[in-house]
Amino acid sequence: MAEREQIKKPSPRRDAAKAEQAPAKSESGEKLKADLDDLLDEIDDVLETNAEDFVKSYIQKGGQ
Amino acid sequence: MALPKIVGIETELGIMVRGTSEWNPVSASSLLINAYVGNQPGGLDDRTSPIAWDFVDEMPGADARDYLPPEFAMPPEIETHLVNAVLTNGARYYVDHAHPEISTPECRDALSIVLYDRAAELIAVESMVQADAALPPGQELILYKDNSDRKGNAYGTHENYLLDRLLPFGQIITGATTHFVTRQIFTGSGKVGTELPGLTQQDIPYQLTQRAEHFEEEVGLETTLKRPIINTRDEPHADSQRYRRLHVIVGDANLAQVATFLKVGTSSILFAMLEDHALERMHPLADPVPTMHQVSHDLTLRAPLEMDNGKTMTALEVQFDLLAQAKEWSQSHGLESVGGDEVGNMILERWEQVLTGLESDPDSVAAQVDWVAKKRILEGFRERHDCDWDDPRLRALDLQYHDLRPTKSLAARAGLETLVDDVDALEACHEPPEDTRAYFRGKCLQKFASSVVAANWDSIVFDVGDDPLRRVPMLEPGRGTVEHVGAILEEASTVNELLDKLGA
Numbered sequence: 001m002a003e004r005e006q007i008k009k010p011s012p013r014r015d016a017a018k019a020e021q022a023p024a025k026s027e028s029g030e031k032l033k034a035d036l037d038d039l040l041d042e043i044d045d046v047l048e049t050n051a052e053d054f055v056k057s058y059i060q061k062g063g064q
Numbered sequence: 065m066a067l068p069k070i071v072g073i074e075t076e077l078g079i080m081v082r083g084t085s086e087w088n089p090v091s092a093s094s095l096l097i098n099a100y101v102g103n104q105p106g107g108l109d110d111r112t113s114p115i116a117w118d119f120v121d122e123m124p125g126a127d128a129r130d131y132l133p134p135e136f137a138m139p140p141e142i143e144t145h146l147v148n149a150v151l152t153n154g155a156r157y158y159v160d161h162a163h164p165e166i167s168t169p170e171c172r173d174a175l176s177i178v179l180y181d182r183a184a185e186l187i188a189v190e191s192m193v194q195a196d197a198a199l200p201p202g203q204e205l206i207l208y209k210d211n212s213d214r215k216g217n218a219y220g221t222h223e224n225y226l227l228d229r230l231l232p233f234g235q236i237i238t239g240a241t242t243h244f245v246t247r248q249i250f251t252g253s254g255k256v257g258t259e260l261p262g263l264t265q266q267d268i269p270y271q272l273t274q275r276a277e278h279f280e281e282e283v284g285l286e287t288t289l290k291r292p293i294i295n296t297r298d299e300p301h302a303d304s305q306r307y308r309r310l311h312v313i314v315g316d317a318n319l320a321q322v323a324t325f326l327k328v329g330t331s332s333i334l335f336a337m338l339e340d341h342a343l344e345r346m347h348p349l350a351d352p353v354p355t356m357h358q359v360s361h362d363l364t365l366r367a368p369l370e371m372d373n374g375k376t377m378t379a380l381e382v383q384f385d386l387l388a389q390a391k392e393w394s395q396s397h398g399l400e401s402v403g404g405d406e407v408g409n410m411i412l413e414r415w416e417q418v419l420t421g422l423e424s425d426p427d428s429v430a431a432q433v434d435w436v437a438k439k440r441i442l443e444g445f446r447e448r449h450d451c452d453w454d455d456p457r458l459r460a461l462d463l464q465y466h467d468l469r470p471t472k473s474l475a476a477r478a479g480l481e482t483l484v485d486d487v488d489a490l491e492a493c494h495e496p497p498e499d500t501r502a503y504f505r506g507k508c509l510q511k512f513a514s515s516v517v518a519a520n521w522d523s524i525v526f527d528v529g530d531d532p533l534r535r536v537p538m539l540e541p542g543r544g545t546v547e548h549v550g551a552i553l554e555e556a557s558t559v560n561e562l563l564d565k566l567g568a
Contacts, residue, residue, distance in 0.1 A: 032427070036444045039477055043445065043461070046472055051460035055214075058463060060078050062089070062162030063219025064287040064313070 066336035066401035067307075070226040070500055070541045071177055071328055072170050075184060075317055076163040076219040078208035078466070081199070089162040092195075092205060094147045096164050097157050099194035100187065101149045104494075115509060117148035117156060118518035118525055121301065127285050128233045128298040128308070150519045152494050152509045153183065154502030161288075163219050164191075164207070169502030170521075170541050173403025174329035174411055176497055178321050179484045183492035185209065188468050190493075209317045210466035211274035214459065216259050218278035220287065221317040223328060226541055227308040228339050229300075236310060237283055237294050239338045242347045243331065243386060244293055244314045245356045246379040248273050249365055250418050251327040253316040254435035256442065256453070256462040260357065268361050269453035270442065272435045274316045276360035282352050287313055293352055301521035303539040310335070314356075319466065319475035321483045322414060322432035329402065329411035333390045336401040342393040347382050348372040363439075365422055380423055387415050431481040438465050441474060504544030507553045508562075515559040526559050534563060 048054045079096070081087040146159040154169030166187060168180040188207050195205040212218045227236070252272030257265045259277045271277075284292035297311045312331065318324040337343040349355050350370040358367055359379050368376035391412060399408025414432075421429035430436045442458055451457065465474040496506025501522075508516060508524055517525045517533055526534045538544050549566070556562035 032430075035479060036440060039441065039479070040444050040448055042477055043441065043474065046464075046474075046477075047457065048460050048464060048472070052456040055456055055459040055463060058078070058080060058208075058213050059215060060089075060163070060213040060217045060219060062288075063076055063217060064160070064222070 066339035066397070067226060067228050068172065068400075068542055069332035069336055069402050070170050070172060071174070071332060072168050072224045073177060073181055073184075073324075073328070074165060074167040074220070074222045074224070075181075075209065076160060076165045076211075076221070077188060077468075078210050078213065078219065079164060080206045080208075081203055082206060083203040084200075087203075090146070090159060093159040093162070093164040095198060096191050096195045096205060096207075097147045097149060097159065099198050100191035101151075101157070103194045104152075115150045115513065115516050116518045117150060117158065118520040118523065121520060121522055123299050124297055125285070126298040128296040129283075150505065150509060151187070152496070152506050153180070153492055154496035154500075154506035155180070155184065155187075156521075157187065164188075169496050169506065170500040171497055171502075172499040173407045174325050174332060175403070175407050175483065176499075177328050178325050179489055179492050180497065181318075181324050182321065182484055182486070182489040185468060186486070186489055187493050189470060192469060206472075207468045208463065208466040209319060209468055210253065210463070211317050212255065212259065212278070214255065214257060214259060214462070218275060218291075220275075220313050221315050222287075223312040223315055223331065225310045225312065225332065225335050226302070227310050227335055229304070229306055229308050231308070231339050233296070233308075235338055236335075238348055239334065239343055239346050240310075240312075240331075241282065241293055241352050242349055242382060243334050244312070245349060245352055245359055246369075246382040246386075247327065247330060248276060248356070248359050249379050249383065249422055250429075250433050251315055251318065251323055252276075252360065252433075252435040253318060253323075253466070254438035254462070256459050258361075265454050270363065270439060271360045272363070273360040275314060276356050279314065279353060279356055293356060302541050307541070316434070317466070318434055319473075319478075320432055320434045320437060320480045322418070322481055323434050325483055326411070326414055326418060326432075329407075330386070330390075330415055332402045333393070333408075333411060334386065336397075337390065337393045339401075340393065340397050342397060343386075343389060345385060345389060347377060347385065350374075365426070380419060383415075383419055387412070387419060390415070431479055434465075434475070434480075437475070437478040437480060438462065441465070441478060498546040498550075501538045501541050501544035503546050504538060504549050504553070507549075511553065511556075512559045512562065526563065528560055528563065536563070536566065 079089050079092055081092050148158040156167040158165055166184045171177040171180055192205055253274050255271050255274045258268035278291055280290045281292040283294045285296050295311045295313045300307045300309045315327055350372050355369050365380050366378055399405050402408045418429050418432055426436050430440045467473050496502045515526050517527045522539050523535050523537045528534055552565045
């Protein structure tokens with residue numbers, strides 16, 4: 001099984017080249033605002049209900 | 065010449081089980097990891113339990129400051145009885161204290177670490193699916209990639225860098241502290257409110273980082289209390305005569321891939337510059353711990369930081385000068401130590417782009433920097449719902465940004481720029497990087513799992529039948545690559561053949 005997997009490997013460098021060819025778009029303020037409005041519409045749908053209890057119950061002890 | 069900056073990231077995840085009040089984090093973490101490992105096709109062959117982690121070389125109590133008396137610090141305990149698995153991509157997946165933790169395989173550069181950090185997120189997502197199938201109906205296990213419960217409890221995202229043992233530890237302290245304090249302007253994941261005693265939500269409605277407020281010392285061995293900016297754990301997991309592994313505990317968990325890329329990339333360059341004696345202006349701070357808090361609390365990025373020489377600089381000014389020195393160093397020394405020209409130049413370009421954006425208009429880097437992306441969502445929500453910073457929904461949004469469930473994750477909806485494809489990251493859940501010793505570890509688990517008794521960072525133990533167990537040491541993190549052992553692994557059809565060919 002090793003042969004196939006060695007040929008078809010994860011290749012981050014390919015993505016490096018791609019990322020350089022297509023740098024982040026500089027979006028206009030209006031486009032950003034519209035994106036944010038869409039995002040906020042979606043957040044109203046996915047936001048956990050009963051936010052106060054949800055946040056209160058999140059306790060994480062014993063970490064580094 | 066600087067050594068190759070081989071790097072790994074350990075991420076402790078926040079964990080919750082909903083739908084019951086009867087759960088504990090250790091059992092839930094164990095269930096999560098067993099559910100994932102037990103459901104992986106291949107690799108584990110006929111085994112019923114995951115390949116065990118080998119603790120023989122663990123010594124987290126060793127202190128880099130070898131001049132200190134042993135009673136100076138309490139060494140951390142190693143919990144050898146908890147679930148601890150090695151994955152076929154070379155990663156370690158285990159229960160650490162009361163959290164699930166995943167350590168990426170050793171990676172050769174900052175872009176490779178982004179790929180394996182994303183793979184770790186995908187492993188966590190798959191683990192939640194498998195865990196839910198094992199839980200009673202109505203219960204759900206949720207993982208968060210964050211660093212604080214916002215109630216005073218923190219957990220880490222630790223970076224590990226391969227350094228030259230010859231580099232004096234004092235230089236690491238001086239050179240790295242200022243970078244760790246000021247890099248927060250692009251590594252922070254954002255947090256609503258404050259956890260510092262004496263401060264309230266009114267004082268600090270929102271800050272850059274999750275972690276900064278949990279640091280109390282400049283230098284030390286601790287990781288769970290009185291956390292130090294420079295951690296002195298001296299556990300190289302490699303040839304201790306040649307190497308040091310710098311255990312960096314100050315960073316936030318990033319969801320933005322560019323932030324992870326820059327967190328690791330800029331730090332790799334800084335350490336390479338130290339090894340090359342090319343960091344002329346280190347900009348030592350007068351009082352690093354309060355300054356670390358100050359930077360995290362300053363959304364303007366313009367606060368004057370007290371320097372050791374009595375002058376002041378802003379975090380942006382410090383970072384721009386580190387960047388300027390890094391560019392000069394890249395011209396005089398090349399970028400081979402940080403992964404070559406392509407990745408090295410990408411670090412320098414992205415570093416400049418993000419600093420310039422933060423200086424002119426922070427919102428312009430909302431796709432690259434987590435605290436900006438999160439703040440944009442919070443500000444938008446406040447405006448739409450006309451609510452104040454102490455509204456519990458904002459705290460819920462803050463937490464949900466880090467929720468790893470694709471159906472709930474706000475980070476996944478925030479328009480963050482990606483540097484690696486998920487197709488490649490899915491493959492990286494199973495395939496090791498080819499350019500570090502993780503390749504040998506991962507491929508041995510893929511091909512000879514039934515003969516592997518245990519593995520750890522710097523060795524693998526094989527059961528070869530009647531003979532005693534055989535330990536293959538891997539003390540060179542840059543060896544055991546496809547170039548070194550690819551053909552041998554390919555040709556060997558049994559573990560005995562493999563060991564013969566390796567001369568082990």
